[in-house]
Amino acid sequence: MKKLLRNKFAVLGISIIALLILAAFFAPVLSPYGQSEQNLYQRLLPPSSEHFFGTDDLGRDVFTRMLFGSRISLAVGFISVFIILFIGTFLGIVSGYFGGKVDSVIMRFTDIILCFPTFFLILLIIAFLEPNIFNVMAVIGLTSWPGLARLVRAEVLSLKEREFISVAKMMGIDNLKIFAVHILPNIISPLMVYASLAIGGAILTESALSFLGLGVQPPMSSWGQILTAGKDYIYIAWWLSVFPGLAILITVLAFNLIGEAIRDVFDPKEEYVRK
Amino acid sequence: MSENKYILNISGLSAGYFINGEYFEAVKNANLNIKEGETFAVVGQSGSGKSTLAMAVMGLLPIDNGKISNGTIKFDGNKIENVIEKIRGRDIAVVLQDPHSYLNPVVKAGRQVYEAVEVHNPALKEEEIYARVKDTFIKVGLIDFERIYHSYPHQLSGGQKQRVLIAMAVINNPKVLIADEPTSGLDVHIQKQILELFLELKQKLNLTLIIITHNILIAKKYADTAAVMLNGEIVENKNTVDLFLKPEHEYTKMLLRHVKLENK
Numbered sequence: 294m295k296k297l298l299r300n301k302f303a304v305l306g307i308s309i310i311a312l313l314i315l316a317a318f319f320a321p322v323l324s325p326y327g328q329s330e331q332n333l334y335q336r337l338l339p340p341s342s343e344h345f346f347g348t349d350d351l352g353r354d355v356f357t358r359m360l361f362g363s364r365i366s367l368a369v370g371f372i373s374v375f376i377i378l379f380i381g382t383f384l385g386i387v388s389g390y391f392g393g394k395v396d397s398v399i400m401r402f403t404d405i406i407l408c409f410p411t412f413f414l415i416l417l418i419i420a421f422l423e424p425n426i427f428n429v430m431a432v433i434g435l436t437s438w439p440g441l442a443r444l445v446r447a448e449v450l451s452l453k454e455r456e457f458i459s460v461a462k463m464m465g466i467d468n469l470k471i472f473a474v475h476i477l478p479n480i481i482s483p484l485m486v487y488a489s490l491a492i493g494g495a496i497l498t499e500s501a502l503s504f505l506g507l508g509v510q511p512p513m514s515s516w517g518q519i520l521t522a523g524k525d526y527i528y529i530a531w532w533l534s535v536f537p538g539l540a541i542l543i544t545v546l547a548f549n550l551i552g553e554a555i556r557d558v559f560d561p562k563e564e565y566v567r568k
Numbered sequence: 569m570s571e572n573k574y575i576l577n578i579s580g581l582s583a584g585y586f587i588n589g590e591y592f593e594a595v596k597n598a599n600l601n602i603k604e605g606e607t608f609a610v611v612g613q614s615g616s617g618k619s620t621l622a623m624a625v626m627g628l629l630p631i632d633n634g635k636i637s638n639g640t641i642k643f644d645g646n647k648i649e650n651v652i653e654k655i656r657g658r659d660i661a662v663v664l665q666d667p668h669s670y671l672n673p674v675v676k677a678g679r680q681v682y683e684a685v686e687v688h689n690p691a692l693k694e695e696e697i698y699a700r701v702k703d704t705f706i707k708v709g710l711i712d713f714e715r716i717y718h719s720y721p722h723q724l725s726g727g728q729k730q731r732v733l734i735a736m737a738v739i740n741n742p743k744v745l746i747a748d749e750p751t752s753g754l755d756v757h758i759q760k761q762i763l764e765l766f767l768e769l770k771q772k773l774n775l776t777l778i779i780i781t782h783n784i785l786i787a788k789k790y791a792d793t794a795a796v797m798l799n800g801e802i803v804e805n806k807n808t809v810d811l812f813l814k815p816e817h818e819y820t821k822m823l824l825r826h827v828k829l830e831n832k
Contacts, residue, residue, distance in 0.1 A: 392632050456664065457672040457680075463626055464684040464736060465657030474683055478674045 296558045303554030309547035313363050320360035328361045329353060329512035337530045347532035349522060355532060358514040359540060365515040366544065369430050369499040370492040376434025377441055377491055382484065384438070385445025386472055390453055400446070407439040415498065416507065424507045433495050441487055448480045482556040489552025493545030500541065516540050575744055575776050576602040576625070581639035583624040584800075593637070594620040596800040602793075604743070607770065607777045609787035609808070611823070612797030618780045621797075622746050626662060627652040644743070658688045661737035665749035667730035671721035677729075678717030681705075681736045688740050704739045705732075707772070708765060727758040731765070738769055745770075748780045763790060784823045788812055796820050 297303050316323065332352035340347045346355035388399040406414075415432050422428045452458060453476075461471050500517020502508030509515040516537040523533025578600040584593035595617040602608045612618045623629050624636055627648065641648040643660065652660075664670055672680060678701060685697045692700075705713045708731045721729060730750065737745060747766060751759035767790060770777045779791060787794040788808055795805040796819060803817040815821045 456666070456669040459628065460662075460664065460670045460733065460736070461672075461683075462628055463657060463662045464687065465653075465655075466683060466687045470683065470687060474675060474679075475672050479672070 297554055300554045300557065302550045303558075306547040306550030306554065309543060310551065313367060313544060313547075316360055317364040317367055320357070320364065324354065324357040324360055326354040326357040328357060328514060330357075337526060337533075339530075340532050346536040347530065349519070349530075349533055350526060355519060355536060358519055359516065359537060362514045362516045362519060362537070363540070365426060365509050365513065366496045366499065366517075366541070369426070369433065369515075370496045370544075370548075372430045373433035373437070373495040374488050374491045376431070377438045377495075378484065378488055380435070381438035381441025382445050382480075385442040386449050386476060388442065389446035389449030390468070390472070390476070392450075396446075399442070403439045403442050406436065407443075409436075411436050412498065412501070415502065416505070419502065419507045424502075424510060426509055426513075429499055429502055429508050433498050437491065437494070437498075441484075441491070444483060444487060445480060448483060449476060452476055452479055485555040486552045489548040492548045493541075496541055496544060573604045574601045575604040575644055576600070576778075577640075577642040578621075578625070579640055579642075581621070581624060581636065581641060583620055583629060583634070583636045585620075585630070586633040586635070591635075591637075594800050595624065597639070598800075598802050600795060600802065600805065602744075602776060602778065604776055605774060606792040607767070607779065607790055609791035609794040610778065610780045610797060611782070611784050611787045611794055613782055616797040617800040618797050619748055620800075622662065622748050622778075622780055625746070626656060626660065628656075657684060657742075658740045659742050660744045660746070661740070661742040662746045662748060663730070663734050663737045663750045665751075666753035667726055667733055668721075668753060670733055671729055673721055675720075676717070677719050677721055677724060677732045678705075681732065681739060684736045685739055700739065701735070704735045707769070708732075708735045708738070709761075710735065726754050727761065730754060730758075730762055734762075734765065734769070738773060738775070741773055742775065744776045744778065746778045746780065749782065750779070751781075751786075766790075784827055796823070 297307075320328075330353060332348070335344075335348050335352040336350055338344055338348045338352075344354050344356065346359060349355055349358070384399050384403070388396045388403075414436050418432045418436070419428060422432075458471060458475055461475050466474075496516070499508055499515060500520060503515050503517035504521035509518055511518070520534055520537040520541070523530065523537070527534055578598055581595060581598040582593055583595045584591055586592075598617075598621060600608075610618045610621065620629070623634070625641055625643075625648065629635065643651060643655065671677060681701050681704070682697055685692065685700055689697070701717065702713050705716065710716050710728065710731050716724065716728060716732065721732075724732065734750075745766075750766065751762050754762060763786065766777060766779070769775060779786060781787060784796075788811075791808050793806065794808050794811050795802050796811075796817065797803065798817075798819045804811065804815065804820045811820065812824065815824055
């Protein structure tokens with residue numbers, strides 16, 4: 294952790310995410326307006342000191358809606374990626390490490406999931422289930438793991454042939470410990486990089502779902518929802534698209550910076566080379 | 569310790585691998601009896617099956633394509649397949665060739681040795697394990713204990729790494745220590761030190777030492793008994809003095825001739 298804080302990009306990334314989390318948490322305090330408070334006399338106002346990011350077509354304050362929307366985006370990002378990491382890493386390690394029939398079964402199953410275009414699979418499931426935020430998180434998590442499972446499997450396949458794994462086996466160290474002590478630390482960097490990208494991906498998927506009316510339901514707001522509401526007014530009200538777009542961009546970027554920094558920190562050789 | 573007690577009996581052992589669906593027998597009908605407390609050498613060129621033999625004893629032939637097709641291995645009178653899960657790393661341990669790749673690059677050296685103790689002694693407290701690691705490090709000549717304990721493998725020299733691996737192997741006081749080409753990948757000066765360390769540890773810890781090597785001179789210098797392997801078969805197996813004075817098999821004679829030529 295200390296090493297992580299010495300890396301200035303990591304500090305930047307962490308600060309942005311921390312700021313976002315705080316903003317999401319204190320949303321009602323930070324803004325004088327309600328999340329869905331309408332004022333039809335103040336429709337589509339440009340950014341001003343009263344409305345930092347302007348207002349939308351119903352006269353709602355965009356800044357306020359984005360504050361509340363960050364709750365949705367962050368929650369979707371974290372929780373669905375947590376599900377992805379859990380399933381993907383577990384299946385990847387088991388598949389790669391044990392090989393043989395276990396590997397075949399898991400990988401064919403992965404291939405089947407991978408065959409479906411993820412987004413349409415999500416659409417299909419959401420269409421059957423109720424479109425709400427929990428279903429969105431669960432469905433993104435449960436359909437997006439195959440890429441990670443394959444990545445982890447590939448890493449483990451090469452790792453398990455490494456000599457230190459055979460030494461661990463010869464010392465009688467059991468499989469669970471080998472996973473935890475010898476395999477996980479060695480795949481943590483690709484995992485983190487994948488996770489940081491996946492958080493961005495999940496936020497984008499949620500936005501797209503909201504755009505199609507299958508994500509977060511009004512009057513709740515999410516960045517994607519504001520963004521897509523803005524597309525109808527893009528020529529006369531640029532702020533409706535630009536601010537949520539920037540928010541998504543910056544968040545995804547921040548997670549990438551953190552991912553990158555974690556990669557450096559967990560790789561002891563990297564530090565050695567730099568000295 | 570009685571002179572006649574065998575710690576390891578291998579009888580009629582055949583083992584091999586499936587390569588592209590075809591079975592390749594790497595060890596053919598091997599018979600070995602290794603006495604408790606002796607230094608035993610297995611000599612053979614690469615591909616002669618000596619490492620496969622060691623892996624078969626450890627029960628670590630590759631799961632996907634390795635197979636023991638015949639024969640039995642007994643450790644201290646018990647069939648090895650019944651006890652290996654329990655004794656692997658505790659009563660029987662291995663040191664392998666090329667120390668550079670046998671330590672996990674992202675885990676500190678001390679931690680890896682610590683793991684090896686913890687897994688076999690779940691009841692020990694943290695300080696007790698630490699003390700034991702320290703004790704063993706000093707026994708294998710890693711005097712600069714603190715630094716090495718907290719170093720990543722790439723911060724250690726080849727000789728140090730091999731000593732860490734030896735520490736890991738002997739820390740649970742094994743009865744049998746298999747050293748599979750323990751000195752390849754190290755320079756000549758360190759090779760000698762490591763081999764002498766093995767002998768010293770053997771004395772201190774009452775080990776049965778099995779050295780697997782391609783170098784017949786190592787067998788001559790350090791072992792009490794030696795077996796010569798050729799193409800998966802044990803072609804000669806007797807005490808080292810006899811082996812060098814009265815070699816019977818053509819291959820042994822050839823090995824000795826080559827050694828003599830080199831030394832001239």
